[in-house]
Amino acid sequence: MKTIWILAEARNGRILPVAEELAGAARQLASTVEAVGWGGAEAVDFATLGTYDVSRVFRVGDLGDSLVGPRVAAAVGEMLESHPKPDAILVGATYDGRDVAARLSAKIDVPVLTNVIDLNEIDDALVSTHAVFGGTVNATARFTGSGPGIFVVRPKSFERGDTGGAAAEVVDIVAADPGPSDGARVVSRHVLTQDGPSLDSAEVVVAGGRGLGSKENYRLIEELAHLVHGAPGASRAIVDAGWVPYSHQVGQTGKTVKPEVYLAFGISGATQHLVGMKDAKHIIAVDRDPSAPIFRVADLGVVGDLAQVLPKLIEALRARGSHESTN
Amino acid sequence: MNVAVCVKQIPSAETPLAFDPTSKTLVRTGPLVLDESDSFSVEMALRLVEQSGGGDVTLISVVPDGETQGLRTALAMGAARAVLVSDPLLSGLDALGTAKVLAAMVRRLDADLVLAGTESSDGYTGTVPVQMAELLNYPAVSFVRHVEISGDHLVTERQTEEGFEEVTCPLPAVVSVTAGVVEVRYPSFKGIMAAKSKPVEVLTVADLGLEADSLGIAGARQEVIALEQAELRPSGEIITDSGDAFETIVERLVSWNIISEHQ
Missing domain, CATH: 3.40.50.620 (HUPs)
Structure with missing residues (x-):
């Protein structure tokens, strides 16, 4: 060539x-x-x-x-x-x-x-x-x-x-x-700042999907991301549902991420999503459905109820964090 | 304001995606439904027409086999009519070919604005709206999350890697809408009944004055050579939560040095 x-x-x-x-x-x-x-x-x-x-x-x-x-x-x-x-x-x-x-x-x-x-x-x-x-x-x-x-x-x-x-x-x-x-004219450019690392370059990505059950529960994803110094991400399903902005989307349509650790909560693992995150070094997935395709790529898969696992995980990390900060 | 909306009818989410082993293109037979990501552009179009105080919404769509079920969903939401190009010649049409057919359809309409989704949920090529704009010599604003009419032009917000940009655009224009930006109405019973009698004009490639050769049917200009099993990650450990799975997650995060070991 x-x-x-x-x-x-x-x-x-x-x-x-x-x-x-x-x-x-x-x-x-x-x-x-x-x-x-x-x-x-x-x-x-x-x-x-x-x-x-x-x-x-x-x-x-x-x-x-x-x-x-x-x-x-x-x-x-x-x-x-x-x-x-x-x-x-x-x-x-x-x-x-x-x-x-x-x-x-x-x-x-x-x-x-x-x-x-x-x-x-x-x-x-x-x-x-x-x-x-x-x-x-x-x-x-x-x-x-x-x-x-x-x-x-x-x-x-x-x-x-x-x-x-x-x-x-x-x-x-x-x-x-x-x-x-x-004919189109760019009138102004807006940078949306966010706390913590960007989705593109974060070492840890914590992503949520439809399995969260409601838009309100996405704050648990944000809190967990904060606790592990990661960036919050999302599946297309909840972006389509209007729970989080398009800029959070990981997958074919959204961003490709290659973090050290990718944590997926309530994401079944549609093609569209897996393509955007399957090259993460380590993957942890939590979902209710044991047949969810995301488990095929996970290093650790947890079949369980997010409403149980997620708050407990946050609590455990919060306890460690507060202990560390007083040391 | 008259708005044309490009809609794609795709296999429903329950139908597993499959490739035709001969043509190596996606199999799109069986019942088709409205691509959910197009419902946002239909909704946006209906709102813009309402805001402008006149005009209506025309759906435009391309299929090889005359399927209209997905169009009826969008008609039930409130679109006035649909134009469908249905032609067995269109089996395996690529994105540029699709853009050519859609551009030819737009030329027959009196549309001030053409709306589309950013990409389909089955093929994901994501180039059709802007290819269509280039063929029509229209301006285009892609990946738009908000649109308003202001006098004789549009004021839009376009997604960027860092946030968004405000972009104004004269008409006629093509705008592609990202999913999830408006709450999509559910078709009412009245809407569903009315949709059954709304006009669906069915055209062939020849009706549009296009020649199959110029459309780049599958294999003519690009081809899928092979489908191979990808290298899979070694399978991991799957556990069922019995109340303490969070501890296993914490242990893993420690072993990968994401959080420190001491408690």
Whole structure:
């Protein structure tokens, strides 16, 4: 494979880990890795991507109050006409990444493969792996049409693998105004702060599902998370039910987490959920239903009533905590 | 305001998901139901129409086999009509192909706004709404948790990794709605009865002036090569709580150095 382009998303002046992971994946597959980034020259130091063997970064520039999707997809679309085409384009599965992939797919009339967790070259074709059926089955897929395939890769699927390569060349590119598709305007950005570690990087995640029985009981999950210095998470079922915001969701749709310990309470373990947490180092699951699929991935499974187990566990940890603090 | 809502009919949660061994695409036969995640966009659409003081909600959907059961659920909630593209040609259609069919349907309608869920509960590709917007040359706001009409444009809140952003958007536009953001109404008995007589227009691919080749039917542009058993975690210990399981959990947390050993 000759060339792979990656989407280099940055936030608050920092290139996202998922972009560095894409570089790590691309380097194993292609002799040349180039990136497309956006943001003003002072905002992000794209040259640092050289450390992951990215040779060149095409910088779209500051997007102002535009959404990322239409502007970046338009720029990549133009570049595909003016540059030698890459063999594949890798995009991280972030909110903006998915927008870019979707717009670009429609623009250049090439389908997308999403939820990619691995990439390999087999018979000169890039073959992607996708976890299905709760991670019990891996499906492999490839593009059969022409044009660079667009792969949307889940975060934490690849190692970054810093090689200490030389600084990447940064090339400014100017793309035409996308027109009506760029009509939306970002008026303000809001950061929701939370106590404790973020779901993405927490060493411990404590997640709740429908088995909690009610929205009110989710506070037990939050309290337990606090006691073990973890982050609270949730299954899609209770996000759909409106108990907790979407930002708490772990799974195919939500976040992928790889904590040291994942504690699941009242989560049966639908495919959608297991895909987001099955790579935790240790898993403890508590659920009433002995046949719940979550028990297949748990290091410790407790078949029991949450209304009994959860308060007792909180009480025990609280007692230890108060004792420790007086020592 | 006239709102079109993209709805997907999927196998019910009781039907285990399965792959067709030949085409290696998801089997979608048997009774189909409204994808629960689409009920939020239907609800949002009904509220926006009420808020704007006029217009109605049209459902648009794509299936290979003429199934309408899931559409009736959304009609019972209050949508005025449904347009269904049903064509055996559409078996194994990928996300871009689906977006092409939906975009062609939107072009036939007089819709100010197109709403959709963020991704289906069976395929999870999550790209269809924005692909459709690009094909229509519309602006799109994806992963939206709140929408209001303000004069001739929308004011939305879009989910971000760090929180949310407030995004304004002119019409016509495509908006994808995250699940759980509005309380979905239950269809009333009256609504269920009325839904039986609401119009469901059924079209074929040819009616839309589309050619099957351009839609990328399964295997034409991307294919599933193989399905293999994933490496499974070694199975752990399963215990039944008899009042002291919490102690076992604490012991494990100690052994993994999550909490300290001393009491």
